[in-house]
Amino acid sequence: GAAAMAAAMARTMSTAAAGTPAVSLDTINPKVLKCEYAVRGEIVTHAQNLQQELQKNPDSLPFDEILYCNIGNPQSLGQQPVTYFREVLSLCDHPALLDKSETHALYSSDAIERAWQILDKIPGRATGAYSHSQGIKGLRDEIAAGIAARDGFHASGDNIFLTDGASPAVHMMMQLLIRSEKDGILCPIPQYPLYSASIALHGGSLVPYFLDEETGWGLEVDELKKQLEEARSKGITVRALVVINPGNPTGQVLAEENQKKIVEFCKNEGLVLLADEVYQENIYVEDKQFHSFKKIARSLGYTDDDLPLASFQSVSKGYYGECGKRGGYMEITGFSPEVREQIYKVASVNLCSNVSGQILASLVMNPPKTGDESFESFMVERDGILSSLARRAKALEEAFNSLEGITCNKAEGAMYLFPRLHLPQKAIGAAQAAGTPPDAYYAKRLLEATGIVVVPGSGFGQVPGTWHFRCTILPQEDKIPAIISRFKEFHEKFMDEFRD
Numbered sequence: 001g002a003a004a005m006a007a008a009m010a011r012t013m014s015t016a017a018a019g020t021p022a023v024s025l026d027t028i029n030p031k032v033l034k035c036e037y038a039v040r041g042e043i044v045t046h047a048q049n050l051q052q053e054l055q056k057n058p059d060s061l062p063f064d065e066i067l068y069c070n071i072g073n074p075q076s077l078g079q080q081p082v083t084y085f086r087e088v089l090s091l092c093d094h095p096a097l098l099d100k101s102e103t104h105a106l107y108s109s110d111a112i113e114r115a116w117q118i119l120d121k122i123p124g125r126a127t128g129a130y131s132h133s134q135g136i137k138g139l140r141d142e143i144a145a146g147i148a149a150r151d152g153f154h155a156s157g158d159n160i161f162l163t164d165g166a167s168p169a170v171h172m173m174m175q176l177l178i179r180s181e182k183d184g185i186l187c188p189i190p191q192y193p194l195y196s197a198s199i200a201l202h203g204g205s206l207v208p209y210f211l212d213e214e215t216g217w218g219l220e221v222d223e224l225k226k227q228l229e230e231a232r233s234k235g236i237t238v239r240a241l242v243v244i245n246p247g248n249p250t251g252q253v254l255a256e257e258n259q260k261k262i263v264e265f266c267k268n269e270g271l272v273l274l275a276d277e278v279y280q281e282n283i284y285v286e287d288k289q290f291h292s293f294k295k296i297a298r299s300l301g302y303t304d305d306d307l308p309l310a311s312f313q314s315v316s317k318g319y320y321g322e323c324g325k326r327g328g329y330m331e332i333t334g335f336s337p338e339v340r341e342q343i344y345k346v347a348s349v350n351l352c353s354n355v356s357g358q359i360l361a362s363l364v365m366n367p368p369k370t371g372d373e374s375f376e377s378f379m380v381e382r383d384g385i386l387s388s389l390a391r392r393a394k395a396l397e398e399a400f401n402s403l404e405g406i407t408c409n410k411a412e413g414a415m416y417l418f419p420r421l422h423l424p425q426k427a428i429g430a431a432q433a434a435g436t437p438p439d440a441y442y443a444k445r446l447l448e449a450t451g452i453v454v455v456p457g458s459g460f461g462q463v464p465g466t467w468h469f470r471c472t473i474l475p476q477e478d479k480i481p482a483i484i485s486r487f488k489e490f491h492e493k494f495m496d497e498f499r500d
């Protein structure tokens with residue numbers, strides 16, 4: 001009661017008065033301390049420091065700009081937003097524009113029409129109001145229609161939760177499933193460190209399954225089973241399986257047959273399937289295409305009652321790359337109504353996701369169609385971006401593979417390459433002497449010599465004793481040759497310095 005509160009306040013005051021800080025590293029939540037997110041980790045901080053140095057005196061370093069290849073953030077590297085999406089978003093943000101005659105000279109007629117359709121789904125056309133905690137119903141129905149058109153199977157707007165990017169949706173599912181460190185989540189190694197970070201923040205256990213680099217980062221069900229049984233033998237209750245398809249950082253696109261085995265595995269082992277599909281529109285090879293796990297499950301005859309599945313999508317990737325707009329969703333199927341009610345309750349604590357992101361998610365899942373006035377120009381922008389990404393992926397992959405001591409699997413999809421470093425023993429020794437993992441040592445040396453920022457493989461996890469780094473394929477295409485030549489020059493000097 002009040003007395004206890006007053007006593008606690010008094011104690012806090014006295015602590016502060018005594019000069020010991022009220023909050024210090026040993027008095028914050030240890031789960032926060034345990035959490036790590038290498039995509040914006042220490043190599044990036046070092047790069048930012050170097051950038052400040054460059055600003056102060058431009059000739060201080062052997063390069064004139066920092067090239068951030070650490071994060072899948074296309075528009076920070078010059079990629080342009082899709083015109084149609086921005087037309088509709090801007091009209092929805094300022095509906096008064098729709099009443100002005102000049103607008104028709106500035107905007108395509110189908111963007112104006114689409115903006116009206118969207119505003120008519122929002123009570124009072126109030127894009128500045130809180131929405132339903134799952135997101136605006138009309139937009140969720142639009143997204144469900146887009147999912148159904150993509151997969152050929154029914155989807156319901158009631159199963160959609162619109163979120164500020166896919167990240168909060170992943171946190172929500174970890175929060176739902178993890179009761180203690182005795183609960184485990186099967187995650188790919190290498191993995192996108194949102195997963196290890198979220199599991200740590202929620203006090204669960206990461207149960208690793210290793211992707212097979214020798215088979216193009218293959219996901220073998222035998223490996224899943226082995227890791228599952230090992231975890232269970234340690235008293236871990238494995239709750240869910242995370243699959244990232246296309247893969248980050250590894251860029252593989254799963255074969256349909258493999259996906260069927262994964263769904264059967266989850267069904268047989270009673271696991272929730274967490275399907276991270278944010279790169280579903282980033283496919284660069286002819287012999288693969290994206291199949292959602294929802295489609296795979298339905299094509300195997302599993303219905304809404306058979307398999308708990310959460311599918312994550314985002315507006316941050318694809319050809320749209322609208323990372324800063326914070327749009328995305330999770331489609332949850334196969335959960336009981338009362339469990340879904342609990343997920344809704346947690347979503348309601350944050351009230352709702354931002355409405356612009358909601359609108360954008362509905363546009364991404366229902367882009368212009370043939371016959372729409374914007375269709376041709378939209379397709380030119382879309383195909384231009386995707387074909388350029390494919391060329392950049394191939395150019396960087398070939399460059400890495402051309403170098404002594406580097407092997408690199410093809411980026412079939414997503415936005416990254418994850419080359420393997422076959423480092424000489426002398427380089428390993430130098431890294432140990434510097435007190436850093438060999439791949440982090442290499443990344444730091446690369447940054448200091450070239451200004452190129454990559455993330456060490458240790459930030460994603462890797463088979464012990466192997467070393468990698470992750471490099472995005474995102475610098476604008478005309479910069480790629482310079483990056484390749486700068487990288488080659490550094491790498492050849494590095495190998496000369498440390499060759500055994």
Ligand SMILES: Cc1ncc(COP(=O)(O)O)c(CN[C@@H]2CONC2=O)c1O
Pocket residue numbers: 039070071072073164165166167168192194244248276278313314315316323327328
């Ligand atoms: C596999 C995967 N899932 C989810 C997310 C979260 O995206 P949003 O919250 O923006 O929807 C990312 C972001 N990619 C990170 C960010 O940039 N580089 C990365 O590896 C991702 O790569």
